[in-house]
Amino acid sequence: MTKPSTTRRLLGYALVYKFRIIGALLILCCAVGAELGGPYITKTIIDQHLSVGTRDLGPVLKLLALYLGLLLTASICNFTQAYMLQSTALQIIKNMRMDLMKHIQRISLRYFDNTPIGQVVSRIANDTEAVRDLFMSFMATFVVSMMQLTGIFIALFILDWHLAMFCLLLPPIFALIMTIHLKYSKIFITIMRARLSDMNAMINESIVVMPIIQAFRREKVTLQEFEVLNEDRYVNQIKQFRIFSLSSRNIVGMIGSLVTASVIWYFGKESLQTAISFGVFYAFIDYLGRIFQPIIGIFDQLTNAQRAFVSAEKVFTILDMEGKDVEKTDQVERPEGVVKFENVTFAYKAGDNVLKKISFEARKGETVALVGHTGSGKSSIMNLLLGFYEPDQGQITIDGVDITTLSKQALRKHMGIVLQDPFLFAGDIKFNVSLYNKDISLERVKEALRDVGAAPFIEQLPGGYDEQVVERGSTLSSGQRQLISFARALAFDPSILILDEATASIDSETEGLIQKALKVVSEGRTTLVIAHRLSTIRDADQILVLHRGEIAERGNHDELMALGGRYAKMYQLQKGESVSSGAAGKIAN
Missing domain, CATH: 3.40.50.300 (P-loop containing nucleotide triphosphate hydrolases)
Structure with missing residues (x-):
């Protein structure tokens, strides 16, 4: 069965909040309309009042008040639509991150056998964050820019349809430039994301085995291995920046200057033949200048968008892996x-x-x-x-x-299990025994710890059963961690x-305590x-x-x-x- 495209799947996440997005877009239309009304009001003031030398400032002041009102309206609408779009984007990524975390718990352990932990962490943390940039930055910028361009071209056609037709050549030119930009930029962005994932995996591994690295004096070699990854990412990032620099502001600015010069030439030629309204000339130049702002905005966000699509593909690759649902066990x-x-x-x-x-x-x-x-x-x-x-x-x-x-x-x-290398979670001791199981009371936790002989050393700790355990229980001895791990298994009363x-990995004295406890707890199991x-x-x-x-x-x-x-x-x-x-x-x- 053919899997849906990345774009369609991202759209599927967005459509959950379609009414909020539609509402934000309607508000955005109001904001764009209010912003684009300014130059037309200025044209009216110039042509109908200032050029005829009227001394009645009443109409001018009313138009200026309208101009300020439109600016205030645009500001309020822009804030509202930006808040709605960005809060919706955060909710979308929250849902995607939860879907990914849930699915990881459904995947077979074979995947984790062959995948470095750092890469999995990178998918959940970094890649979903990159997708967030797509919804928060690119989507908002792209939608705003398209609205602005539509409004600007409508205004240009109202002012002078001949020259507006000439300006219609700009969008296809910029679309072609963007296509070329995306084609070559994606190569380097894909490598950059892969190297970031590799670096995360190596950092995670290095932290876990830091005692071994230091004991065997592997610091220099480890640093060299990391430098290779870091250098490769740097080189590809520089290449991507070159493409961005050549195809974004530079080329847009150059084309913008040429088009502006052509418009000035056009209006200058017209003024020699017929009387030309200075207000129309001013408004046309103003609107024309505004065309390039949204284009530059889209270019600036293309890298984020491309990074987001590469990251989304990696996220969806995990979500497409076969997994088994986590089922309820109340009736077992x-x-x-x-x-x-x-x-x-x-x-x-x-x-x-x-x-x-x-x-x-x-x-x-x-x-x-x-x-x-x-x-x-x-x-x-x-x-x-x-x-x-x-x-x-x-x-x-x-x-x-x-x-x-x-x-x-x-x-x-x-089933209860105790591993050779006991794992303790960040939290207090009683949590590490009960794991927040509502059926395991504090008394049952204490009883399990007493059965395995852990109660004496725990009660001597400053916090007792509420003593905080750092990640992996590194502040406790291996024997103490093992006893707590035993208590955890016994508290769940397994068959x-x-x-x-x-x-x-425990000493003979602790082993003796465990042996005594096991004779009791293994009975009937x-x-x-x-x-x-x-x-x-x-x-x-x-x-x-x-x-x-x-x-x-x-x-x-x-x-x-x-x-x-x-x-x-x-x-x-x-x-x-x-x-x-x-x-x-x-x-x-």
């Missing part, structure tokens, strides 16, 4: 939590399977642990269970229901609890654990040993130790027992 019943994988095969990239025919079952109240070296497929299993991706083959069920038949929100409503190497420290999963009901995307061994701790295979050797290595180099090599392979 709490599942028993029986998780079953049946011959599941999955690949992030076609032909490169990271999971191969995975089959296992986790019953209600059981703890199933996944162990294996990096890249063995542990996190991929969790990603599939959470619905972040869908299996290429096989089936995943919860209580016998295929999870692909459930909405993502219904699937995740009764299925997922721990993604949640104890890998299905718990799936990605284990880094094998000592933390000794009590698991089932341990799956993954190797290159397949289940190499399965059983509880005692059974696997008795087997003497991969698990036993990994456990012995972690315990610091002697292992032959050959055995270590086997594990690595």
